[in-house]
Amino acid sequence: MLQAAGGPRWIVRSPQDPYGDGYVHTVATELYDDGMTASTVAKIDGMYASLDCTLPGFVEGLAAEWRGWDGVRSWASMERELALDVRHDRRGHVSLGVTLRASGPDWDDTAWSARAVFVLEAGEELARFATDLSRFLAM
Template identity: 30%
Template sequence: MGDPGPRTVHLLLSEPTRPYDDEPTLDFLVRARGQWVSIETSVRTWDGDGLDSFLSALAEDFRGWKGERTWHSLEYDLTISAEHHSGGRVHLTWGIHDRPPVEQWHFETTTVHAAGEDMRNLAAEVRSFLTNMPR
């Protein structure tokens, strides 16, 4: 059998909620949809766990960095690793994990973004998503 080639997977962060009105806990859904995958899980963060800051730092380092940079949500249900590649591209590997204590499955997909402005736009969209929640 031949290689079927790359398959498009769409990632969506949605339905942000604050389950405890008096705490900065912020939950949201992360979904991955594509021809061969359809999963979602609830992600728990403490006020976003600095996801927007992580993405902003990647955008500001548009000239590149060595090695891998990582981020994770409070309960590790969403993880991101970032690598800067030649040609001014940032590869983000998004890990979506089953909730503890079960942890029966794990899914990863990689998105590729132009360093600089493309990453700034992604960081701004995530910042807006995380901060436009009533407290």
Template identity: 35%
Template sequence: MSLFEVSAEWSELVVRSPTTTATYVRLFDWARVDEHEITLAVEVVADGLRARLDSVSVSVWDRAGDLTEFLEGLAADFRGWEGERSWVTDRLVLTATFHSGGHVQLSWGLRFAEDSWECSVTTTLEAGEHMSRVASDVRSFLHQG
């Protein structure tokens, strides 16, 4: 099972930890709202957990900035950093921490506003090549069409 799975025409993108392939994040159902906004569905899966948001909006107007730029920044800092770095929208939170051995833990959090409920799963990736590939694949997925 590969770390990244991309199906035809970028209909979905799956990010897995190489060591715990049962834990993953799936981005799918991409749609363009207008020239400044897209929506997508996000599913997180881990042992005993499966949660899904059907409509996550990502806009050029988001205070969090561009998700691909956030991931590219993590990839560029492959030698590490102190503390946490976060990318946050109203329904999706991505937190990154650097760990010894050159690994990055990405915590993918989903916020279910109507229930005031949150969940998250963590994928662990190699700081260099794996982070660069995630950043590139997310850019391709989000900027399709």
């Protein structure tokens, strides 16, 4: 779970292996912000995926480059039900945008979506978030 003081809250539930083969997992996820509530189930890569394309690998990579980067870094689940976009302000903070979309394929971008932005300290807070999320999603 990620929660900003008095601001948005993002919850990720325990991963499930719906096919029992370890290749694809699903996570139920919820987003709350200023009266908005959104939830979806996202398909994410399982234990056989290379670390750099997984959600834990993505956030661990951000934490490893805590001093900063140019532009926007992004990650999305297999069918884009969960997407992250991350910007570093080069002054010690990271803006983490979390977008949820309706479950299932949405190739024409017509499904609903909800987005909230979290501001994290680029050092310890980002590292703690990456470690906690990686441990939680360990499959």
